[in-house]
Amino acid sequence: MNIGIVTMWFERGAGYVSRQYRQILNQKNKVFVYARSGKHLKGDPFWDDSNITWGKYSNLPVPTAIDRLDFEAWIKQKKIDIVFFNEQQWWEPLDWCLHLGIKTGAYIDYYTEETIPFFAAYDFLICNTQRHYAAFSWHPQVFYVPWGTDIDLFKPQNFKPVDSRKIVFFHSCGYSPQRKGTDFIIQAFNNISNSSKLIIHSQVDLIREIPEQKDIIQALEQKDLLKIINKTVSAPGLYHLGDVYVNASRLEGLGLPSIESQACGLPLITCDHPPMNEFMIEETGRAVRIDRLWSRKDGYYWPQCSPEINSLTAILDSYIENFSCIADLKRLTRFHAEQRFNWMDRYDLINGIFETSTVDISRKKDAVKQALLFERDRQGIVYRFAKNYPLAWNIYSSWRYKKGNFSR
Numbered sequence: 001m002n003i004g005i006v007t008m009w010f011e012r013g014a015g016y017v018s019r020q021y022r023q024i025l026n027q028k029n030k031v032f033v034y035a036r037s038g039k040h041l042k043g044d045p046f047w048d049d050s051n052i053t054w055g056k057y058s059n060l061p062v063p064t065a066i067d068r069l070d071f072e073a074w075i076k077q078k079k080i081d082i083v084f085f086n087e088q089q090w091w092e093p094l095d096w097c098l099h100l101g102i103k104t105g106a107y108i109d110y111y112t113e114e115t116i117p118f119f120a121a122y123d124f125l126i127c128n129t130q131r132h133y134a135a136f137s138w139h140p141q142v143f144y145v146p147w148g149t150d151i152d153l154f155k156p157q158n159f160k161p162v163d164s165r166k167i168v169f170f171h172s173c174g175y176s177p178q179r180k181g182t183d184f185i186i187q188a189f190n191n192i193s194n195s196s197k198l199i200i201h202s203q204v205d206l207i208r209e210i211p212e213q214k215d216i217i218q219a220l221e222q223k224d225l226l227k228i229i230n231k232t233v234s235a236p237g238l239y240h241l242g243d244v245y246v247n248a249s250r251l252e253g254l255g256l257p258s259i260e261s262q263a264c265g266l267p268l269i270t271c272d273h274p275p276m277n278e279f280m281i282e283e284t285g286r287a288v289r290i291d292r293l294w295s296r297k298d299g300y301y302w303p304q305c306s307p308e309i310n311s312l313t314a315i316l317d318s319y320i321e322n323f324s325c326i327a328d329l330k331r332l333t334r335f336h337a338e339q340r341f342n343w344m345d346r347y348d349l350i351n352g353i354f355e356t357s358t359v360d361i362s363r364k365k366d367a368v369k370q371a372l373l374f375e376r377d378r379q380g381i382v383y384r385f386a387k388n389y390p391l392a393w394n395i396y397s398s399w400r401y402k403k404g405n406f407s408r
Contacts, residue, residue: 001029002079003354006066006093007086009047010038011203011232012175013256017107017128018086020150020343024350032078036066046234053078059394060386063089068096075100082354085122091371094121098368103359108132109253112299118374120367124357126350128254129275135301141357145350147279148343149259150235156265157240159330166195167323169316170242170266172257175203181248181271181307183210188248188312189226190216194320198246201229201238239264243326244319248288248312250304251296252276263337265330269315273305281340284333286315 003025007018015038022031032051039054041047056070064087071093075083082103085093087110097104098121105124109132119125119136127133128147136142162168169189173180182200189198198220200206206228207214220226229238237260239245245261247270252258258279262268270276272287280287289311293303319326376383385392 001081001354002032003029004032004034004075004078004080004083005086006034006036006071006083006088008037009033009035009052010041011234013254014087014109015047016235016256017254020148021084021086021107021350023150024344024347025354027347028351029354032074032080034066034071034074036064059390060090061383065090066093068092072096072100075102084354091118091121091368091375094364095368095372098364103357105354105357108136111135111301113301114299114374115371116301118367118371121364121371123359123364124353126353130278131274131302132253140360140363143349143353145346145353146340147254147256147259148341148346149256149263150344151263151338151342154236154239154260154263156330156334159265159327159334161243161323161326162241163197166197167320167326168241168243169196169198169246169319170201170239170244170261171198171246172201172237173203173206177202177204177206177209179250181250182206183213184248184307184309184312185246186210186213186216186220186226188309188316190220191309191313192316192320194317196316196320197225197227199227199229199238199241201233203230203232205230236260236264239266242266243330244269246316247271247276248307249276250306251300251302255279259337259341262333263341265334265337267319267329267333269312269319271305271307279341281333281336283336284329286318288312288315 005018005022008014025031035052035054038047042054053074056067058065058067080102082105083097084105086107088106089110094104103123106122108125108127119139124141125136125139126143126145127136128145133144171185173182207217239261245266245268247258249255249271252275255276258268258270258276262281268280268285270280270287271290273290277287288307291306291308293305295303
């Protein structure tokens with residue numbers, strides 16, 4: 001089969017999710033990628049090859065918008081049989097695929113209570129967490145595929161402590177320190193009296209993103225207790241810099257670092273809330289008690305959480321007190337990760353889904369119709385203007401971009 005994946009395609013979680021699906025599907029099919037973003041990586045051998053199509057930029061004021069003519073030309077040119085959407089929040093491409101007679105599937109990540117019924121427009125859904133699977137159990141072709149990783153890429157360099165004198169905690173927040181709970185981790189670490197160090201890998205300026213932590217950050221840096229690495233690093237990342245991985249996310253759709261870090265042999269500290277606690281290896285990891293839950297402003301289906309700072313501090317202290325056991329804990333973490341998180345163990349399951357899932361045209365037509373009604377009501381006059389007068393909208397949006405009023 002010819003399979004097309006529509007996705008973000010750069011150094012971000014969604015890009016790596018799509019890479020892993022491509023890795024498995026490529027062994028039995030021909031896989032093409034339609035990249036909604038990441039064109040700045042064109043020519044990069046890690047992200048670009050002959051089967052990557054960098055989608056034409058769409059100025060439509062809606063997340064995950066793509067250009068219809070460009071998208072349909074890609075389907076026809078590559079003779080696509082199935083389109084697999086990764087984090088698609090705009091419903092109109094489902095209508096285009098319906099009219100072209102193309103089977104569609106989706107990787108489940110973002111949805112609200114209002115949009116859940118519209119996922120009936122897909123022929124099949126793949127959920128990589130139990131929480132997502134529970135939300136979509138009504139769909140006749142929903143499949144639970146536990147997330148995993150490339151355990152040959154994400155592996156320990158050795159099991160020795162990074163520093164023979166003290167434990168080193170590691171945390172990666174990418175582009176989202178607020179969502180990743182980096183502020184909670186800094187607060188808890190600042191409460192520790194024992195000898196240890198915290199390394200944070202970020203792709204943004206932490207002080208700009210969490211300014212309320214500025215004084216603590218600067219004080220810890222001056223004492224050489226905190227090191228911030230601010231740059232983009234390709235897989236397998238910087239997990240080798242730490243002994244224990246610390247995660248305190250307010251919200252995750254999946255949470256790749258939790259699995260990657262454990263595959264690298266780092267015991268995991270995470271929130272005792274799904275999906276974070278779904279992937280914690282209980283033999284070596286520790287779950288932080290939750291202080292409270294609350295909804296997100298954009299109406300995402302699941303609530304955010306915040307950890308109890310005292311609980312997180314106590315867990316950090318417990319690893320410090322058992323520093324002499326860290327090599328054994330790292331070795332045990334890797335052992336269990338090999339049993340649970342080998343992505344290639346999902347080969348038969350994933351290829352079977354793409355091969356055997358069926359098409360229910362009547363269900364799709366009704367769901368697509370309802371999704372389009374929702375989409376057009378949601379977007380309002382600005383969206384309709386952009387859709388009906390693309391040239392005028394492109395001129396206007398380009399002018400605003402140059403003036404610095406919004407970013408692309």
